[in-house]
Amino acid sequence: IIALGQPEHSVITTCAYCGVGCSFKAEMKGNTVVRMVPYKGGKANEGHSCVKGRFAWGYATHKDRITKPMIRKKITDPWQEVSWKEAVDYAAGEFKRIQAQYGRDAVGGITSSRCTNEETFLVQKLVRAGFGNNNVDTCARVCHSPTGYGLKTTLGTSAGTQDFASVDDADVIVVIGANPTDGHPVFASRMKRRLRQGARLIVVDPRRIDLVKSPHIQADYHLPLKPGTNVGMINAIAHVIVTEGLVNEDYVRERCDLGDFESWARFIADERHSPEAVEDLTGVPAADVRNAARLYATGGNAAIYYGLGVTEHSQGSTMVMGMANLAMATGNIGKPGAGVNPLRGQNNVQGSCDMGSFPHEFSGYRHVSDDATRQMFEAFWGVPLQGDPGLRIPNMLDEAMAGAFKGLYIQGEDIAQSDPDTQHVTAGLAAMECIVIQDIFLNETAKYAHVFLPGSSFLEKDGTFTNAERRINRVRKVMPPLGGLADWEVTMALSNALGFAMHYKHPSEIMDEIARLTPSFAGVSYDKLDHLGSIQWPCNDAAPNGTPMMHVDRFVRGKGKFMITEFVPTEERTGPRFPLILTTGRILSQYNVGAQTRRTENSRWHEEDVLEIHPFDAENRGVLDGDLVSLESRSGEIALRAQISERMQPGVVYTTFHHAKTGANVITTDYSDWATNCPEYKVTAVQVRRTNRP
Numbered sequence: 001i002i003a004l005g006q007p008e009h010s011v012i013t014t015c016a017y018c019g020v021g022c023s024f025k026a027e028m029k030g031n032t033v034v035r036m037v038p039y040k041g042g043k044a045n046e047g048h049s050c051v052k053g054r055f056a057w058g059y060a061t062h063k064d065r066i067t068k069p070m071i072r073k074k075i076t077d078p079w080q081e082v083s084w085k086e087a088v089d090y091a092a093g094e095f096k097r098i099q100a101q102y103g104r105d106a107v108g109g110i111t112s113s114r115c116t117n118e119e120t121f122l123v124q125k126l127v128r129a130g131f132g133n134n135n136v137d138t139c140a141r142v143c144h145s146p147t148g149y150g151l152k153t154t155l156g157t158s159a160g161t162q163d164f165a166s167v168d169d170a171d172v173i174v175v176i177g178a179n180p181t182d183g184h185p186v187f188a189s190r191m192k193r194r195l196r197q198g199a200r201l202i203v204v205d206p207r208r209i210d211l212v213k214s215p216h217i218q219a220d221y222h223l224p225l226k227p228g229t230n231v232g233m234i235n236a237i238a239h240v241i242v243t244e245g246l247v248n249e250d251y252v253r254e255r256c257d258l259g260d261f262e263s264w265a266r267f268i269a270d271e272r273h274s275p276e277a278v279e280d281l282t283g284v285p286a287a288d289v290r291n292a293a294r295l296y297a298t299g300g301n302a303a304i305y306y307g308l309g310v311t312e313h314s315q316g317s318t319m320v321m322g323m324a325n326l327a328m329a330t331g332n333i334g335k336p337g338a339g340v341n342p343l344r345g346q347n348n349v350q351g352s353c354d355m356g357s358f359p360h361e362f363s364g365y366r367h368v369s370d371d372a373t374r375q376m377f378e379a380f381w382g383v384p385l386q387g388d389p390g391l392r393i394p395n396m397l398d399e400a401m402a403g404a405f406k407g408l409y410i411q412g413e414d415i416a417q418s419d420p421d422t423q424h425v426t427a428g429l430a431a432m433e434c435i436v437i438q439d440i441f442l443n444e445t446a447k448y449a450h451v452f453l454p455g456s457s458f459l460e461k462d463g464t465f466t467n468a469e470r471r472i473n474r475v476r477k478v479m480p481p482l483g484g485l486a487d488w489e490v491t492m493a494l495s496n497a498l499g500f501a502m503h504y505k506h507p508s509e510i511m512d513e514i515a516r517l518t519p520s521f522a523g524v525s526y527d528k529l530d531h532l533g534s535i536q537w538p539c540n541d542a543a544p545n546g547t548p549m550m551h552v553d554r555f556v557r558g559k560g561k562f563m564i565t566e567f568v569p570t571e572e573r574t575g576p577r578f579p580l581i582l583t584t585g586r587i588l589s590q591y592n593v594g595a596q597t598r599r600t601e602n603s604r605w606h607e608e609d610v611l612e613i614h615p616f617d618a619e620n621r622g623v624l625d626g627d628l629v630s631l632e633s634r635s636g637e638i639a640l641r642a643q644i645s646e647r648m649q650p651g652v653v654y655t656t657f658h659h660a661k662t663g664a665n666v667i668t669t670d671y672s673d674w675a676t677n678c679p680e681y682k683v684t685a686v687q688v689r690r691t692n693r694p
């Protein structure tokens, strides 16, 4: 404030980092943000914030911002600044040439969970209606796609069951594969408040995260399982509940499919799922598993909160269904203080999935093969649409290397840094003939691009984000787009140049179309959002002001569906050459690939990714704290600094993935979830060697 002067006006908008979706008052002087003040009226944060939302917005005007469209014929050519029209016409011309030469399916698009619902909806519309195929995917592919699959299969909808406020009624909180203190700080504070009031806590995580023991908080049970054994663990917990008579039979009889339940109960009662039988597999003492299971089933309202430690596995979808099985068996869905709740990493993961960014689904999670739904979209958009699912991101890359996929439009994603097995990604990108990047910075993926279309930061956007509790929040523009066009206008221009006309004058008109075509958004409008502040979908005639808690009297799918969750070990194995398991995560001050937070003062708090290693493993390798070490897997090798930490268990090492210079994904594998292709970031067999000592 001293440097910038007193604010003159303020605009209420939404943080563009994690899936908590905190509301902020941007205090402005002209077009300059003076400060971001957490907004007390924001229902997700009630006036609280973390360091990222409060301070890490300076990247919006960073000198690295690219504000002029650019093209180049070959990726070895220098970029040339051109007009918007030239860039858009060139991109459209190339996509048309590729489709004429290689076929309709040789192009596709990728949407971003950092963009608004309206922007994401337009990208998938451009692909389905403008390109004429279903080759659209989203970065949710690499984080919460198993959540979509698992919760839809068991409960009927691809979203968390509760609102954040529900944690205030939880008697037992189970945190699985998530570190809310770093990943979802404002919700973590609310959860900790409930824990300090006396709620019991079970943490299932290979690492001794802060929640296990921090001031005034002590987990009742920490189950430090070996990475890759989630499903063995959830089955063991379920085994105790079924064999010790802890099933809520009235709930199951009334709410769930009994045939499915009986099959599941027979499966899970088998002795091979007992905590004792899987003790060697999971590495967790059977007695702790038994006691934790009893606490979950009998301790009152029990709520599960989970993160990417659940989903980013070869059995991510199975594990999500395993958690839903547990919650249904104990009657812990459809009431306050209970539920199965994904903690979404990015600001609009929920929204990008809701908006139809997956190749098999229209907005509202309706399969493209459903004739009635497809015909409704065809009638509204005025073009025929394909009824077969399109390509997922890894399939696009495979097809590119096979010579069949040649053109890609990427809005707000950096797949060369964020996706697994970097060599695979870059080989696929290098094999394409036209890559169009719409972003705010020249990211790693842009090294392979032919067209660069300047994107907008959240401060330049009008639209909506949907947070982890299905809450649709308004994002309001506080300054004009630095490149001159808003992201939705860029997509619209590209679509028009391709020959599929779009004529929106404001993002509110896009939301009106979303509401018209998407039953769970039927009652949503900007007027209502301005009036109510935010709305949790489903919002329709039955719930005109939204739905904080789902599955109250019945599951969305009707009867809850128990699923068989057989444990299948990952193909990634440790051995003499790669004896340790690497798992990955985030740190509070940074965000994902760091494109934003590395361009703010936050970098000072976390200037590099480090390797956390247990003292036993460090000593065996002669590694001291601060040593530079090599981290090698079957995919590649990187160098980073060691941090000796008793938060790790022997045999498991950990790093973050915020810095391109470290490049953690150089070494991750290309194994993925069987149902959704979500990469198995959380299990990589590695070796660690000391390389020098400062």
Ligand code: SF4
Pocket: 015, 016, 017, 018, 019, 020, 021, 022, 045, 049, 050, 051, 052, 053, 054, 184, 185, 186, 187
């Ligand atoms: Fe809130 Fe998440 Fe933004 Fe922090 S990063 S202010 S917790 S939305």
